[in-house]
Amino acid sequence: MSEAAPGLARYARQTRFAPIGIAGQARLAASRVLIVGVGALGAALAEQMVRAGAGEVRLVDRDYVEPSNLQRQALFDEEDARQALPKAVAAAAKLRRINGSVRVEAHVADVTALNAGALVAGVDLALDGTDNAACRLALSDACFRQGVPLLYGGVSGSEGASAAFVPGRTACFRCLLGGEEAPESERNCETAGVIYPAVAFVAALQAAEALKWLSGNGEALRRSWLTADVWTFAVRESRMPAGRAGCPFCGREAGAVTDPVERERACGDDPAGIAPLEAVVLCGRDTIQVTTGRPLSPGELGETLRRRGCRILASNAFLVRALAPEEIRLTAFADGRVLVQGAEADAGRAIEACRRYLADPEEGCPVPAETSAGVGKTEGGNGDA
C-alpha cells in the first residue's frame, strides 16, 4: 500500500490501542484542530496531531523562526532560521511532508479578541501553545462562546502545567486566572529559560487529552490542573472547578451555543477589542511588536527600506526583515505587524523607527502619530517560551 495514502496501515499501532481503535481513528480523520502558537509547545503539539492523523490542523503564530528557537522547537531547522520564515509557514511545510493526508492551514497572525472567533470557528478542539495571558484570554473566550474545549499548556524553566478547559464542564481561563488586569507571571522564558524536556512533557500531556477528545473518548479527559517539574521531579494535581454561575463564558446559562443564528453571532469577533495601533513588548527577546492596523506588502516595503539605507536581511512572501543604520532590526509582516528589535524595549523608539523607515512616501505614514493606545504593555509573544 502507498505510504502517503490516507490508509489505515500507517496508523496500525494507534488503532490497535483499544480505546482508539478503527472507529476512533475515523473520528480523528474527520476532526479539525486549532493550534495557537507554533513555538516549542505548538510545534510539538502540531507534530503529534499530524502524525496521529487529525483531519485538519490550523496553525496560528505571529512570529518567525530564529536560531535561538532551534534548541527546543522541533519542527524548525537552521535553514528556516536563515530565511526567517514565519513559524506557522515553516511548520506547515514540515508537517505536510510528515503526513500528506492532513490538511494543514497556516495563519501568520496575532490572536486577539479581534480574530479569535474566526480562528476557532469550525474546529473540534483548540490547543494552547501560546506564551502569554492576553492570547489565552481571547482564545478561552472564543472557545467557550463556541463550545470548543481548550487544552492549556505552559512551560517555564523545568516546570510545566496543563489543564483542559471544557465548556459545560469546567470554569473558563478568565474565571480561573483572572482577566487582563492580572499581571503576566513574572517567570517566563526570558527570566527562567526553558528546557526541551519540560516542553515535551507538557506537550505530551496536552496531546494525550487531544487524542481522547478527538477519537471520541471525551469522558476520559483528565479533570485536573496538573503542574510538574521535570528537574526536581514533582507532579501535582488538583481538581478543576465547574463553571462559575454568572460568567458569560462558563456559567451554566452560557453553555455551548447551538442555535445556528446565535452561533454565527458568537463566532463573530468583538469589534470593541479593536486597537488600531498597539506596541507590546514580546517575551523572549528584546522585541516590540507594533501593530499598524493595515496590510503591508513585504516586496514593496523591501524597496522602501533599501532606499532609506536599511540592509535587507531576509525577504519572503510573508515578511521582510531589515537592519536599520542605528542597529534596529525591523521585521514587517504582511498582516500589518512590525517586530522591532534593538530598541531597548522602548515602545516610543520602536514606533519612531517604524515611522522613519516604513512610512509610505505617497500615502504618508502607516503608523499614525498618535501612539498612546497600549504602548508599553508587557506581553509575551505567541509560542516562544
Add this chain to the structure above:
Amino acid sequence: MRNIRECKLYVVSGEQYHPGRGLLEVMEAAIRGGADIVQLRDKEAPKRELLRKAEALRELTRRLGALFIVNDHPDIALAAEADGVHLGQEDLPVEAARRMLGPDRIVGVSTHALPQAVAAERAGADYIGVGPVYPTGTKPERAAVTLSYVSEAARAVRIPFFAIGGIQPGNAEDVLAAGARRLCAVSAIVGSPDPEEAARRLRGYIERWEFESPSGMPASGGVRLIVNGREGVTNAGTLLELAAEYRLADRRVVAERNGEVVPRAGWSEVPVREDDRIEFVHFVGGG
C-alpha cells in the same frame, strides 16, 4: 520528623546549672519528662567542641524523637544535621540563616518586644522566643519583659512562640494564663535535681491549659491551616485575604483549596477554615 507546631515544651542546655552531671544525661531526662524540642546553647565552647556536643545531642534527639536546634551557629547546625538554628537579635538575620539552611530547616529568633516579633515573623522565622518573662540568671543583663508582652504576642503573632525567661513550675500557670501555649525553660529543668520531674510538671501545666481552652481556638486567635505545605495561622476570612497576606493577591497564581482549584473570580467568596490545605501555585505561562 516532628513539626515545630507540635512542640510544647522547649528545653535549652546550660551546663553551668548541672556541674557533675553530663549534658546528655540531663537532656535525656528532660526529653523523657516531656520536652519535645532541645537547644544546644553554649557560648564558651570552641567550635570543634561545640560540634562534638551537637553531634551527640543529634543522635540522642533522633533516638528519642525530639527536635534539635543549635544556638547561634548555622554552620554547626548544618554540620550536625540539626533541625534548625536559634538566633538572637544580634546574631545573623533570619534571611541569611534561611539562605544557608534552606526552606525545610527551622529558624527561630529571640524577641524582646512586639516589633521584633513582627519583624521575625515577616522575615520567615518558624518560631520565636518571647521573653525574658521573668528576670533570669541565663541572661542577667536583660530586663524582664513581663507578662504583658506574652499577651501582646498571643494576640499578634501567628507563628508558634515559646515564652522564656525564669519560667518554672511555680509561675507557669501565670504565663499560660497570659496567653502562652508553649513554654521554654533552662535552669528550671536542667538545674533541677530531677530534670525529668521538672519537665513533667511544666508539661502537665501546658496540657491542662490546652485542655481547658476552647477546642480548636488557638491562643493567638485566627485560623490554623496549611499553606503550601507549611502550617500557619491566619486572620484572613477569605481566600482573597489569605492571598493578600502572602502578597499574592495581584499576581497571576492558581489557588487550590483542599484539592480543588478555586477560580480567581471566587477568591473573595471562599472562606478560609480551620485545617484547610491551601496551595498557591504560580501560573506557568511560557509556550
